[in-house]
Amino acid sequence: IMDPAETTFAHHMKAAGYATCISGKWQMYSYNPPDFEPEWRGKGQRAEDSGFDEYCLWHTEHTEDKGSRYGDPVIQQNGEYLQNTAGQYGPDIFAAYINDFVERHQDEPFFVYYPMALTHGPFNPTPHSADWPEKRHTNDPKYFKDMVEYMDVVIGRIVDKLDELQLRENTLILFLGDNGSPREVTSRINNHEIQGGKGLSTDAGTRVPLIANWLGATPAGVVCEDLVDCSDFLPTMMAAAGATLPEDDLFDGVSFLPQLHGQPGTPRDWIFSDHNPLPGWGKVGYYRQRWAQDKRWKLYDTGQLFEYAADVLEERPIAEKGEDAEAKAARQTLQKVLDRMQ
Template identity: 55%
Template sequence: MVPTLIPDTDMIKNALSLLCLSATLAYAVSDRPNVILIMADDLGIEALGCYGGASYNTPNLDRLAAEGVRFDDAHSVPLCTPTRVALMTGKYNFRNWLAFGILDPEAKTFGHWFSEAGYKTCISGKWQLRSYNPPDFQPEWRNRGMRAEDSGFHEYFLWHTEHTEDKASRFPDPRIQANGKYLTDTKSQYGPDLYVDYVNDFIERNQEEPFFVYYPMALTHGPFNPTPDSEAWRNGNRFESSPDKYFGDMVEYMDKLIGRIDSKLHDLGIRHNTMLIFYSDNGTPKEVVSKMRDGRAIRGGKGENNRRGTHVPLIINWPAGQAGGRVVSDLVDTTDFIPSMFEAANIPLPTDEIFDGHSFIPQLRGEKGNPRDWVFIHHDPLPGHNKKGRSISRWIQDKRYQLFDETGDNQFYDFTTDPELLYPIDLKKADAETRAAHTRLKKALSKMHN
């Protein structure tokens, strides 16, 4: 007689639960995620609590970092337009750089490529990529650059889309162009609130389809005005400017706005498969000194060719596609975002374009991936309004050394012992390891030309 087998119901339930969970995770990761790329304006790592900062409260970013993945060695170009051009096109600046405040109108951006891949796309915040120079300075750059409406996004809501002298305020009473028309009702309103209002409205209207949102923030760039949470704003002094008084308020309001976007995603039930990325275009303004929990005081390094100018936050929170609660120490540079976002979204990299970056998605998922050996920065702001004296700088750096190539002797520094880059290494006196690093970096640097 064949014995009757009584199934273990708990075992079956557990197996079914694991099967359902596996299927859910596989669907979530394989389906096209939403992607939101937020880039702060003028914010070094020292401003955030999750990077050891002690001067300002950033609970939303600290939480996103704790639950997601914090990249500890991400870099930008030390000034805004060069970073924006590299970020939006995936190319080092030597390939397509024209001038400060200018994006080549013939370039394709991630707005074009996400739109072509079937994503709904939106840009909200700061543009400043057309006709930057005022009438009395370098008139050859007037009326040049990319128009916001040509940048590939289905919708835009932007400050500073035209001539610099017409830009007006980005903060109190902002001048904003929305899909071809200027707003007429911004009196007594705060620009960053409006940029996020538009982002959240776009998300809600497009929650049933995959979307890509690029939010280049106006915060925390000067002028250092009060925010709606500042006492001066409530007292009517909305245009007062002081880095000592208001930079901290601006950092904390920036964090609050990111919390609003995160909350909207949760409210709509789409947070799980939305990849939320936070980055910055360069270091903190030099007027600002921030304290660290270890007791150091860090002066902002915007425009500087050292780590105070380029070492910026990178926080990614994507519950469906991450091994969260981790810190990644691999190098990241600005050209890495397009390959990474496209891999996450299952969009093939266009074969008719050059892309200089590496995807960091494997590291996000807890895998080794293909870490960079170095980052490269081509910084050629060109003289512009109030920018006389800025000359081209090109360098390559790994986890210890920084090698410049604009001088005949290729100045070489160990920034772990010389963070301000004051003492070039004398290779004749250097040890074998240092000389080998110089040879390796010089070879890589020699290839950074068209």
């Protein structure tokens, strides 16, 4: 859940003169079921207070009322629940709403946030699956592949709409994964099987795709190795909009807009992470972890140091007594970050 007093990036974009829209999933209000941590019931930030002019969302209220996000979805649109969604597919509705919003606001600055339902569990068939619609509520990891493919379909519809309206050269598209794949999903990369690492602090759980596209502005086919974390998106979006952040507030992010233009920029030297899965995740085997990392080393607040660039699954912690000069220097640098972020 989110503090109802929190200022979101939508508030900032709206203040910069942008029409704002969110379509997809919310889950920022009253997230917990009624039998778990009742003190969090009815708390959080509602979609209508979050800086968005319009919304089309699943799971805006209590968890037990959320319904399906996929087949026969339960979706709230600007304060009203959609009727007659039987046989429809949630991601189709979300993408269609975005396209309608873009068409209505094509002659003014607009900002769209699409927190996708895909490819989150449950793993249900999509309209392109052989088992749709008869088994549209069946949960089976075998459908994960279909869900990934359909994610590409709905993103393509949005990009096609921007093309149709000739807006691509004036629109920055940022595609970001939110976490690693679910544990039930095994992927094959370079002939190696990789189990999903959602909820883990390793690269399998925290390193995600980030794709930027701005026709005529971002160089095509370039891979940037700079560190980026989620706090960097607000300053990047504001810079792209030609707006500035309020000087009377504190922001941790670093704009990576120069890199999107093919320039060196001022990339960050480290990332700090605090994974605190409570409230809401206390029933499962996740626990709080804090760490700092650069491109090569990762130091946990427990004192464990990994050269994760060469030990991706973090199976070989480096004993402090046996550290070489590089490891010692990395430990000292990252420990200062942890101390600073207390």
